[in-house]
Amino acid sequence: MILYLHGFRSSPQSFKARLLAERMQQLGRAAEYLCPQLPASPAAAIAIAQNCIQACDPAELTLIGSSLGGYYATWLAEQLGCRTRAVLLNPAVKPPRDLEQYIGVSTQYHSDQPFEFKREYIAELQTLQIDRITRPERYFLMAATGDEVLDWQEMIGHYPQARQLVIQGSDHGISEFAEYVDAVLAFCGIASDRASTSAAGT
Structure with missing residues (x-):
């Protein structure tokens, strides 16, 4: 099972989320892919994610998270323990700091629907801070040096000894993600005849 968690202001309609859904469909495994719409409240977002995976064996689960x-x-x-894998796509490392500027009303990228990011959500984010990861071998970090939103070097430092793929250039959304989708799925344990050798990372 794969649970994809989209970023701030994003949705299941994001480029990467749709690409993964299409690839899983092509492989005949669409039922093993979930990408819920997450609300602005971090606590509520986590509750939705936990509800999605409550019946899933942690050893059969991979989390894919983009940005936030x-x-x-x-x-x-x-929280789930050493058997759960996670793929991190230009992940946010310090969102309590980075999202301060978005307190107030914002709009979603894919619908222009307004939503409110409340000050209390910063405190919710702080409760989710992981200062140091455990079992780094279960993490796969993809970080783009051209990320215009987040600091790729901060990402690298936050996931020491994890499998890391540093993409030279690119952008926050990893616009060439199609080149890496099979490497991501290979890490998830889903074989593909187009799996990329780039999964080896550095």
């Missing part, structure tokens, strides 16, 4: 979703995925992986 990577922050959520890290917390969930640490």
Whole structure:
């Protein structure tokens, strides 16, 4: 089972989320992929994620988190124990700091629907902070040096000894993600005849 957690202001309609859904469909494993719409409240987002995976064996679960979703995925992986894997796509490392500027009303990227990011959500984010990961071998970090939103070096430092793939250039959304989707799925334990050798990382 794969649970994809999208980023701040994003949705299941994001490029990476749709690409993964399409690839899982092609492999005949669409039923093993979930990507819920997450609310602005971090506590509520985590509750939805936990509800999605409550019946899943942690050893059969991989979390994929993009940006803020990577922050959520890290917390969930640490709570679920050493058997759960996590793929982190340009993950947010310090969202309590980075999202201060978004307190107030914002709009979603894919619908322009307004939503409110409340000050109390910063405290909710703080409760999810993981200062140091355990079992780094269960993490796969993809970090783009051209990320215009988050600091890729901060990502690298936060996931020491994890499998790391540093993409030279690119952007926050990893616009060439199609080149890496099979490497991500290979880490999830889903074989593909197009699996990329780039999964080896550095």
